[in-house]
Amino acid sequence: MANKDICFHLGQHLDLGTPKQRFENNKQAIQLAKELASTGRTALPDELGLLSKYVGWGDSCLASRMHELTNLLTEEELRSARGSTLNAHYTALQLGFGELSIHALDRSTGIGHFKSMTPESLREVVDWTEIELDGLTATILKALHPNSRVFNMGFEAVNLPDGMFDLAISNVPFGDYGVFSKRLPKYLTNPIHDFFFANTWSLLRPGGVLMNITSRFTLDKKDDRVRKWLARRFDLLAALRLPETAFEENAGTKVVTDILIMRKRIEETEEAPLWVKTGVFKPDHRAATVNQYYLEHPDMIIGVPSMDGRMYQSDGYTVLPAGINLPAELSRTFKRVLTKLEPVSSSKEEEAIPVHFSDDTVISSKTPATSSWLPN
Numbered sequence: 001m002a003n004k005d006i007c008f009h010l011g012q013h014l015d016l017g018t019p020k021q022r023f024e025n026n027k028q029a030i031q032l033a034k035e036l037a038s039t040g041r042t043a044l045p046d047e048l049g050l051l052s053k054y055v056g057w058g059d060s061c062l063a064s065r066m067h068e069l070t071n072l073l074t075e076e077e078l079r080s081a082r083g084s085t086l087n088a089h090y091t092a093l094q095l096g097f098g099e100l101s102i103h104a105l106d107r108s109t110g111i112g113h114f115k116s117m118t119p120e121s122l123r124e125v126v127d128w129t130e131i132e133l134d135g136l137t138a139t140i141l142k143a144l145h146p147n148s149r150v151f152n153m154g155f156e157a158v159n160l161p162d163g164m165f166d167l168a169i170s171n172v173p174f175g176d177y178g179v180f181s182k183r184l185p186k187y188l189t190n191p192i193h194d195f196f197f198a199n200t201w202s203l204l205r206p207g208g209v210l211m212n213i214t215s216r217f218t219l220d221k222k223d224d225r226v227r228k229w230l231a232r233r234f235d236l237l238a239a240l241r242l243p244e245t246a247f248e249e250n251a252g253t254k255v256v257t258d259i260l261i262m263r264k265r266i267e268e269t270e271e272a273p274l275w276v277k278t279g280v281f282k283p284d285h286r287a288a289t290v291n292q293y294y295l296e297h298p299d300m301i302i303g304v305p306s307m308d309g310r311m312y313q314s315d316g317y318t319v320l321p322a323g324i325n326l327p328a329e330l331s332r333t334f335k336r337v338l339t340k341l342e343p344v345s346s347s348k349e350e351e352a353i354p355v356h357f358s359d360d361t362v363i364s365s366k367t368p369a370t371s372s373w374l375p376n
Contacts, residue, residue, distance in 0.1 A: 022055055023065055029054035030072060033140045043143050051140050054111050056081075073136070080135045102166035105203065106130045107155040107196060110137060112145050114169050129165075131155050155199060156181055162202045171213040172196040174255070187225050193218055194226045201233050201264065210234065210262040216241065219258060219291035220278060220317075227276045234262035236275050238337040239293055240330070243303035243321040256309070256319050261337070281317065283307060288317035302329050 029051050036043055043051060066081060073081065102125070106114050109130040118126055129149040132138040138152035151158045156179040178190025181199065188198040193214045200210055212218075219227070219239065238261045244254040274292050281290040286307040294301055301319060309318025 022053075025050070025053040026055065027069065027072070029140055030069070030136060033136070033143055034072075036143050037139050042146070048144060051144050052111065052113075052116065054137070054140050056110065056134070056137060077136055103127050103129070103164055105160075105165045105168045105200075106170050107168065107200065108132070108170045108172050109141055109150075110171070112141050112148070115145055115148065129160070131158055154179065155196065160203050163205050165203050166205055166208050167211070168200045168204060168208070169211040170196065174215040174257075187223075188229060191215075191217075197230055197260075197262075198226070201230075204264045206264055206266045208264045209237075210260075210264070212260050213242075213257055214260060216256045216258050216317075218260065219275060219293065220289055222278055222289055224276050224278070228272065230262070231273055231276050232268045232270065233265055235265055236273065236293075237261040237263055239275065239291075239297075239300055240333055240337075241294055241301040241303075241319055243319045243324070243326065244309060245321045246326060254309075254318075256317070281305060281307075286316060288315035290317065300333070302326065302333065 032043070032047055032050060036047075066078065069078065069081075104115075104126050106112065106128065109115075109132040112130055115126075115128050115130065128145065128147075129151075130141060130145065131151045131153070132141050133152070133154045135152055138150060141148075142150050173192045173196070175192050176190075177192055178186070179192060179195055181189045181195070184195070184198055189195045193212075196212060196214070197210070197218070204210060238259075240259040242257050242259065244256050246255075246257060248254055274296065277292040278289050279292045279295045281288045281295065283305070284307065288307065290305075294305075298305075303319040303324060304322040306318050306320050307316045308320070309316050
């Protein structure tokens with residue numbers, strides 16, 4: 001295994017620059033990643049910094065210039081990169097988690113900013129498994145995080161043991177498309193962002209924490225079947241709604257997103273909590289369907305709800321930044337929420353679970369206690 005000291009850690013906000021600069025950063029990162037992969041050498045510290053500025057192709061200003069990379073990429077790599085444009089919005093938010101020795105899972109990793117932002121005091125005790133579908137991005141990820149278990153495939157294709165993880169944290173793909181799953185009913189596999197919730201449940205230990213950045217429609221859509229399914233299996237610890245500009249700098253898009261923090265229940269319940277329901281946001285003659293949680297907890301919306309949005313033509317709902325300092329406001333909100341949480345005990349063994357790694361499987365040498373799989 002590679003020396004842990006070479007693993008990249010992000011100590012400050014990345015200055016990603018203009019679209020022109022981001023394109024050049026992407027190009028240089030790809031050139032370097034391919035050179036590292038072909039020679040087998042380890043990236044130098046300054047090279048790790050260059051690799052960390054790769055932002056993918058979710059910004060249309062960057063995607064429109066992908067034809068300039070035909071001499072750098074194979075046809076397969078170009079197809080993969082073009083196919084990633086819908087979801088290549090790499091997280092530029094700092095999220096903290098408790099001081100525990102944990103198995104952590106990132107199911108849509110990008111280049112791994114969640115691991116890169118792990119506080120120094122926790123770097124030796126957090127064991128990461130990272131999944132990234134796009135081949136180019138996965139190559140850069142492996143160079144940045146040589147000690148992670150990195151799977152270059154879709155989340156639905158990775159064979160992971162039930163009950164292995166203490167934390168699953170991701171900026172999940174958004175979109176009105178789904179994936180095939182043998183053990184989940186279709187309504188839990190489409191759209192893709194809901195699949196990332198349902199498919200993670202069995203992988204967490206009882207009391208394990210799920211933290212997803214997801215589309216607002218996980219909570220806001222009128223169809224409540226997914227939320228009912230989740231509510232039987234998870235407690236919602238907190239939901240934070242972000243302003244439409246949260247990903248504009250590095251993704252070139254305005255979109256309202258939620259950070260949902262859930263904890264896997266020790267025992268399932270048939271109760272329907274507040275967040276299963278939706279209500280109506282109607283500041284004037286216009287109206288939008290919004291989750292009841294946000295209607296009753298407006299302090300969990302970081303920004304100002306408005307009907308002046310342009311991304312969702314169906315209702316116009318958005319959250320305007322209104323001059324807020326997003327990192328500072330996120331930090332304050334997380335501290336307020338997380339300090340109120342109580343630890344959960346479970347029947348699982350507390351020791352770390354030894355695992356073995358192959359190309360497409362993580363195999364646990366023992367199976368911790370976990371709930372049975374109930375897809376209803």
